[in-house]
Amino acid sequence: MTREQVLLVHPGIYDDSDPRAFPPWGALAVGHALRAAGHDVVVLDLNGADVVAALDAALAAHRPTVVGFTAKQGVGARRFRAAVDHLGAVAPDLPVVAGGPLVSTFPDPRAPLWRGVHTLFRGDGEQAMVSWLADRPRPGTLVHGHEPPDLDAVGVPSWWPDLPEYVHPASAWPNMAVPGIHVAAARGCTRRCTFCYLNAHHPGARFRFVTAPKLHTDLHALNAATGARGFYFVDDCFIDARQHRVREFCARLIAEGSPFRFGCDVQLTDLDRHPDLLALMHRAGFRALYVGVESAAPTTRGRLAKGTVRDVAGALNRAIDLGFALRASIGIGWPGEDGADARRTLALVDEVPRLAFDAYRYYPLPGTPLGEESHWAKARAALSPERLRDAAFQDFSDHNDNYSQIPTAEYDALWAELRGRERERLSAYFAVGS
Ligand code: SF4
Incomplete structure (x- = not known):
């Protein structure tokens, strides 16, 4: 088995406030499984941080061989895109994967939302990511997670x-x-x-x-x-x-x-x-x-x-x-x-x-019974890929x-x-x- 240096990043759901409100438990659960499988793991919470500066520091300090993101709707989606775009510019060969609720809501791996992302994990990610790291060649596009047995x-x-x-x-x-x-x-x-x-x-x-x-x-x-x-x-x-x-x-x-x-x-x-x-x-x-x-x-x-x-x-x-x-x-x-x-x-x-x-x-979330009944679901089908990506930047908020x-x-x-x-x-x- 190749021992990977995995950087797990929560891009943050806050630009500036409450940077340490919630430990990134999703990333920690995935990290727990990866450590048990013999990989080195660093978890990075970017809430409230400058995304670019924090990523540059982490790349220099840890030299990861794989980067995994927790992707969420709204501000989290905007910060996720900023982080992936930056990695594409400074480390274009570094494999990037993503999981989290945003993947489940927008699961089309060809969408502009996922530009620069090698693989999406839908649902429970820890077992799926352990398998993905071991696979050769590693599957691209969308991987369905499977529940941890316990x-x-x-x-x-x-x-x-x-x-x-x-x-x-x-x-x-x-x-x-x-x-x-x-x-x-x-x-x-x-x-x-x-x-x-x-x-x-x-x-x-x-x-x-x-x-x-x-x-x-x-x-x-x-x-x-x-x-x-x-x-x-x-x-x-x-x-x-x-x-x-x-x-x-x-x-x-x-x-x-x-x-x-x-x-x-x-x-x-x-x-x-x-x-x-x-x-x-x-x-x-x-x-x-x-x-x-x-x-x-x-x-x-x-x-x-x-x-x-x-x-x-x-x-x-x-x-x-x-x-x-x-x-x-x-x-x-x-x-x-x-x-x-x-x-x-x-x-x-x-x-x-x-x-x-x-x-x-x-907010009519895609993939929910109420969201799929709304008039917006029909309108969504006609949206350009870019407009659909921008829809991921909305959430249950003022806007x-x-x-x-x-x-x-x-x-x-x-x-x-x-x-x-x-x-x-x-x-x-x-x-x-x-
Ligand atoms: S909104 Fe309903 S289904 Fe969702 S977590 Fe709350 S009680 Fe459960």
Whole structure:
């Protein structure tokens, strides 16, 4: 076997702010598998960095024989293109590969988005990249990843020497009150919402996770390596369908009198239907929850396949009363949504005065049921390759078009109102931590 010098690069989803918000867990998982296969691995997080200067320094210091990128939509896609274009200019013979959600959303390897990239990996990349490095000749174009047989083989790796830089003080973690770090320990989701990128990224894949005993052991190792005592799971889903894993994890923490604090994603249906589980999670140290609310309008929630919740405000207020800090994602501009639907969502914000939230404008992601139904899907087929590449530079943000039934002037006014309340609520949320 040829021992490769692999440089794994996260181009960054921020140009300037929060450069050490999230450890690049996707690259670390791939790096873990490559190291186990005998390769040398350097992981580089370019969030907030000058892409060109940082790449030049890494090329000089590590002399990689292969460069792999994590590719994401929006700012991440722009920074990815800047990085690949630079490599094409200064190291044209260096093989470049890419994986991540952007590959799943735009999987055509001939598209200008992928100019200069030898191979794309779709879905789980670690096993596929180990095989690709061993193959001669190495397959080009699109390679479909295959699931690691056991996510415990990946776990929550703590070998990367930069991890301590991602530990933020207690003031950054509302209601957790300990220094903490974002961690990843699962893939996929128990639900399949019609707008979600998971439809394209893990088509047909179930929710997979690091088991409770392994997670418990690895978080102790991460605590020893970084000093973090708070762990906020960035996984799209934390609670398994049968609740075996979450209950076993909580039982271990309670039995040892764990001083750790936790945050994780939950679904609104979890808050509504499982108050006993929430109480157990609170006893185990969970203090912060992130909820994908998206909309309060029943028709919109039905269209998104978010599940039926009769009293959305009641479910959120009860969780806050149990002692959790709640932050949510809330969007407007859904296909089929009218002004009354969007105002119903704004009314929800008033009904849950302690709810912090991130506001966004809907974006019809390719490869999702809702995105493929939108009028934009038809328009997309007629776009030039360059315009299609530029579409990858959009995401769920300020810059998107109006895909709803709401007249655009009214839509812009509703969006400004939602944005204003988002700022107020996030300020109040982080004031709790300081
Ligand atoms: S609950 Fe969240 S992560 Fe899961 S499918 Fe829906 S939007 Fe995606």
